[in-house]
Structures are given as structure tokens and as C-alpha cells.
Amino acid sequence: MEKIQFSELLLQNATFLKTQALKFTRNAQDADDLQQETLCKALEYRDNYKNGIDLRPWLYVIMRNIFINIYRRKKKSFQPxxxxxxxxxxxxxxxxxxxxxxxxxxxxxxxxxxxxxxxxxxxxxxxxxxxxxxxxxxxxxxxxxxxxxxxxxxxxxxxxxxx
Missing domain, CATH: 1.10.10 (Arc Repressor Mutant, subunit A)
Incomplete structure (x- = not known):
């Protein structure tokens, strides 16, 4: 799938991603960051997406993994x-x-x-x-x-x- 076609698919699912990001973060600014990070990762790994498979579950898994990684980093980070x-x-x-x-x-x-x-x-x-x-x-x-x-x-x- 071409990058432009894939980008259009991502944009069609932007509201879905925003909703899911808000469920994870419960904060509008963090949700925007999570949504953007998910879109970037999806573009980066678009070759792993198999054409014809529903895009939403694939994006959801990416978002969930990003959220978990951010949570783990924050938990391990030193707080003065x-x-x-x-x-x-x-x-x-x-x-x-x-x-x-x-x-x-x-x-x-x-x-x-x-x-x-x-x-x-x-x-x-x-x-x-x-x-x-x-x-x-x-x-x-x-x-x-x-x-x-x-x-x-x-x-x-x-x-x-x-x-």
C-alpha cells in the first residue's frame, strides 16, 4: 500500500484514535500526544500492516503498547x-x-x-x-x-x- 493511501486511512481513523487516547490518558493534552505518537508509529511500521485487515485493532494495539511504555518509563524515572x-x-x-x-x-x-x-x-x-x-x-x-x-x-x- 502506498504511503499516501495509508495516510488517508490513518486520517479516517483519527477520531477513533482520539477517543481511545482519551480513555487511556483521561487528559486532553496527553491524549493528543498519544494519538500523534500512535500515528507516527503506524506510519513508521506501515509495512507490517497487511492490506485488507481492519486497521482499528492494529492501531489500538500500537496505542496500547505506547501507553504502557510511557507508563513504565514514568514509573521508573527518578522523581526529585x-x-x-x-x-x-x-x-x-x-x-x-x-x-x-x-x-x-x-x-x-x-x-x-x-x-x-x-x-x-x-x-x-x-x-x-x-x-x-x-x-x-x-x-x-x-x-x-x-x-x-x-x-x-x-x-x-x-x-x-x-x-
Whole structure:
């Protein structure tokens, strides 16, 4: 199949791809990126498409694989401290280098000053443990763990906003 014919087929399925991308990402901008990445991959591997076979399932598999790869990359990527503390809006207002130099020591010292009942679940959450895992490790109800992590964030935020 010629590249032009294949491109026309892809354009005919653009709405299908957009719908599927929105189902995967639940975000319009990410869906646009996923749709475009899928179209690029489909064009790149158009020789693998067998003429006469329904194009939609083939495109869906490409999109699903791209989405899974992006998810895995994000999961494995290193996230600095200022992106892990979601409720501390400070990271959005400050230049990253200034933030790291000025506030990393402040955050660490403030985390150390938290009461143990807040500090332990908060640090475990920062290390990537899920609420249920923390609850079983500390032998506490999950609701208690969630509220302690929430209060730890609130305490840190109030202290950092004052400094």
C-alpha cells in the first residue's frame, strides 16, 4: 500500500484514535500526544500492516503498547523531592536550582522535626510505599495512615510557607 493511501486511512481513523487516547490518558493534552505518537508509529511500521485487515485493532494495539511504555518509563524515572511532595506548592513557585540549594536542607530538617507518628508514615509514603502497605507495616488502620500523611504535609507546608 502506498504511503499516501495509508495516510488517508490513518486520517479516517483519527477520531477513533482520539477517543481511545482519551480513555487511556483521561487528559486532553496527553491524549493528543498519544494519538500523534500512535500515528507516527503506524506510519513508521506501515509495512507490517497487511492490506485488507481492519486497521482499528492494529492501531489500538500500537496505542496500547505506547501507553504502557510511557507508563513504565514514568514509573521508573527518578522523581526529585520537590515533585514527590505534591501538596507543597512551593516547588511550582521557585526556580529548581534555587529551591534545591535553599530549601532541600530546610525540608529535610523540618521532616526530622515532625512527631514520629507523622514522620514514619510520611517517609514511607515518600519512598513509594502504598497506603495499604504502610498500614500493614505499622499495624494501623489505613484511614489513620492517610490522615497522618495528610497532617504531615500540612505541617510541612505551613512551616515552609513561613520561611
Amino acid at each position: 523531592l520537590y515533585t514527590q511532595i505534591e501538596n507543597l506548592q512551593l516547588a511550582n513557585r521557585l526556580d529548581k536550582s534555587y529551591y534545591i540549594d535553599t530549601y532541600s536542607g530546610t525540608i529535610s530538617s523540618q521532616i526530622d522535626k515532625l512527631p514520629d507518628k507523622f514522620k514514619t508514615p510520611f517517609l514511607l509514603h515518600m519512598e513509594g510505599y502504598k497506603y495499604a502497605e504502610i498500614a500493614s507495616l505499622l499495624d494501623e488502620p489505613m484511614g489513620t495512615i492517610k490522615s497522618r500523611i495528610f497532617f504531615a504535609r500540612q505541617l510541612l507546608q505551613s512551616v515552609l510557607e513561613r520561611s
